[in-house]
Amino acid sequence: MKRRNLLAGAALALGLGGAALAGSHEPLKVGFIYVGPIGDGGWTFEHNEGRLAVEEHFGDAVETVFQENVPEGADAERALTQMALQGADLIFTTSFGYMDPTNAVAGKFPDVKFEHATGYKREHANVSTYSARFYEGRAVQGHIAGKMTETNKIGYIASFPIPEVIRGINAAYIHAKRVNPDVEFSVIWVYTWFDPAKEADAANALIEQGADVVLQHTDSTAPQAAAQAAGNVITFGQASDMGEYAPMPRVSSIIDNWAPYYIARTQEVIDGSWASVDTWDGISTGMVKIGDISDAVPADVKAEAEAMAAAIGAGEYHPFTGPLNKQDGSPWLAEGEIADDGTLAGMNFYVEGLTGEVPN
Amino acid sequence: MDLSSINPLVLIAALMVASTPILLAAIGELVVEKSGVLNLGVEGMMITGAICGFAVAVESGSPALGFVGAAVGGALLSLLFGVLTQYLLSNQVATGLALTLFGLGLSALMGQDYVGIKPPATGDVNFGPLADLPVLGIVLFRHDLMVYVSLAIVAGVWAFLKYSRAGLILRAVGESHDAAHALGYKVVHVRLAAIAFGGACAGLGGAYLSLIRVPQWTEGMTAGAGWIALAIVVFASWKPWRVLLGAYLFGGVTVLQLNLQAAxxxxxxxxxxxxxxxxxxxxxxxxSSNRGRAALAAPAALGRSFHASS
Structure with a gap:
């Protein structure tokens, strides 16, 4: 018994020493914090695909861990601390609401690298932020939606009033309005990223009030199912292709493709070249992909949408190009002027024509 | 603002659908608590019912069989709680919380092959000419069977607790298990039956989400509905008709606020x-203001473990 205790103590000491030295011969431990379940079919599902791609790419050189359904806020700090204590070398926190917890925990674990998705705070040298220009995809969706709506009412299920979501609403509205001046947007804020029942109720409320296009910025496929049940309503896959609802109601989608980024950042940690950066990629690098446009969309609309996506990808067109006014009518962008990333990153206003107010 | 785009009749019909899952779960939990057992695992039983019902419905092609499967699944899971708390005398609060965690994990495991599959459609009950009645037709006679089943369960629970001898025994067990035991009633058996009923109802509520309201299987899809059901039981002061009121109020405000936003x-x-x-x-x-526990009508033995020797 005594000898066993001694051995256990020695092993513990070795383990602690090993962790402190973190030799390169040990597999790199990469952690992921998810806001929803990996089976949500949307946002978290795609992040988890990225994690699996990292595992496949590096094989035994990397070990990944993840925790799903981590609430945004204080509990995230606990989950992050736990993951850091378990020896994770690189942690991806994959929701906007983890911004402050990520920075707080990063301050306590200077040797651990943190990567926060869709946020803007990098308070420590070991915090990076990364996001995708989803609004580029929203512009394409807006074009298709504006062309295809017959009731001229487009419903939008929004999650939280954060810049990322507001950018999406604006981008979609601008491009729907451009091809269909009569179009109206109804926005419902559900204050959740993932609650299938509530998302379905919101979709039904929009459809009952005459919307025949439903855009969603929430993570589950419930609005797709609601649209399918209603018939004659079109939707777009969010974060993931949601191809099981094609060709109707899902006529296209925005696909978040995180795998290349996750692999690249993991490689940098292995090489020792990792540095705190802010990455914001879109269609051009493939971080945002436009899912297959289904046959429910007329061929000419499909061609226009694909041309727009190609122009955005090639850098020839920016979805926020003037002239554009803010909701109150004050000028924002002059003719031909392009929005700067700083304004876009902090966007907290609607563009002219949208009704309702942005909640605080 | 365009309030005219909200049709109040459609709204009432929608709130009945939105309320049914929490109504089913809450009425089951009411019976459990009336027997003196506090089962905080409603969320876990609901989600387990959701996947059991979904899987059975998809495999058999019959939504009705799916609901039976959901009730059985929920009841089986609740009996795990029953055995732990009634025979092994584990702490009810801790065991209930563990049951929720267990149910969420179990359902995710069971549901892996069912993501992205569409369940067989559940048709509305055909009331013939009644469905064409003005006002009442839309509100009352165009729902799926489970809406009526949930109302029938509420009525049944009310009548059972108020008028039947078995209901009296159940209430006695919940008020004072020692006295009930002294009278020769099988406290543990009564409670196990109540727990299984609660599990079955929670399972039905979960399956209503996955088969009718959403309808699809997604991990974690109950998203806290079980906790709302627990709150509604307290809200209702352990009275069946008030459970109905509470569930419809909650569901109604939820649907109403979404419609107001859309408008x-x-x-x-x-x-x-x-x-x-x-x-x-x-x-x-x-x-609960200015009233004691007795006036709130909480069962006196709620949450207390029973052992015949004590």
């Missing part, structure tokens, strides 16, 4: 979104 009503969205919870809390506060 562009100029009320700040934050208030609309929190309104279902605020109203629930307000009613709880009003009802």
């Amino acid at each position: 562009g009503v100029a009320i700040p969205v934050e208030y609309l979104s929190m309104s279902p919870y605020i109203i629930t809390i307000l009613v709880l506060v009003i009802m």
Whole structure:
């Protein structure tokens, strides 16, 4: 018994020493914090695909861990601390609401690298932020939606009033309005990223009030199912292709493709070249992909949408190009002027024509 | 703002659908608590029912069989709680919380092959000419069977607790298990039966989500509905008809606020979104003000373990 205790103590000491030295011969431990379940079919599902791609790419050189359904806020700090204590070398926190917890925990674990998705705070040298220009995809969706709506009412299920979501609403509205001046947007804020029942109720409320296009910025496929049940309503896959609802109601989608980024950042940690950066990629690098446009969309609309996506990808067109006014009518962008990333990153206003107010 | 785009009749019909899952779960939990057992695992039983019902419905092609499967699945899971708390005398609060965690994990495991599959459609009950009645037709006679089943269960539970001898025994067990035991009633058996009933109802509520309201299987899809059901039982002071009222109130405010947002009503969205919870809390506060536990009608033996030797 005594000898066993001694051995256990020695092993513990070795383990602690090993962790402190973190030799390169040990597999790199990469952690992921998810806001929803990996089976949500949307946002978290795609992040988890990225994690699996990292595992496949590096094989035994990397070990990944993840925790799903981590609430945004204080509990995230606990989950992050736990993951850091378990020896994770690189942690991806994959929701906007983890911004402050990520920075707080990063301050306590200077040797651990943190990567926060869709946020803007990098308070420590070991915090990076990364996001995708989803609004580029929203512009394409807006074009298709504006062309295809017959009731001229487009419903939008929004999650939280954060810049990322507001950018999406604006981008979609601008491009729907451009091809269909009569179009109206109804926005419902559900204050959740993932609650299938509530998302379905919101979709039904929009459809009952005459919307025949439903855009969603929430993570589950419930609005797709609601649209399918209603018939004659079109939707777009969010974060993931949601191809099981094609060709109707899902006529296209925005696909978040995180795998290349996750692999690249993991490689940098292995090489020792990792540095705190802010990455914001879109269609051009493939971080945002436009899912297959289904046959429910007329061929000419499909061609226009694909041309727009190609122009955005090639850098020839920016979805926020003037002239554009803010909701109150004050000028924002002059003719031909392009929005700067700083304004876009902090966007907290609607563009002219949208009704309702942005909640605080 | 365009309130005319909201059809009040469609709204009432929608709120009945939105309320049914929590109504089913809450009425089951009411019976459990009336027998003196506090099962906090409603969320876990609901989600397990959701996947059991979904899987059975998809495999058999019959939504009706799916609901039976959901009830069986929920009841089986609840009996795990029953055995732990009634025979092994584990702490009910801790065991209930563990049951929720277990149910969430188990359902995710069982549901891996069912993501992205569409369940067989559940048709509405055909009432013939009744469905064409003005006003009442839309509100009352165009629902799926489970809406009526949930109402029937509420009525049944009310009649059972109020008028039947078995209901009296169940209430006696919940008020004073020692006295009931002294009278020769099988306290543990009564409680196990109540727990299984609660599990079956929670399972039905979960399956209503996955088969009718959403309808699809997604991990974690109950998203807290089980906790709302627990709150509604307290809200209702352990009275069946008030459970119905509470569930419809909660579901109604939820659906109403979404419709108001869609119609562009100029009320700040934050208030609309929190309104279902605020109203629930307000009613709880009003009802419990200046009253003791007895007036609130909580079963006296709620949450206490029973062992014949004590």
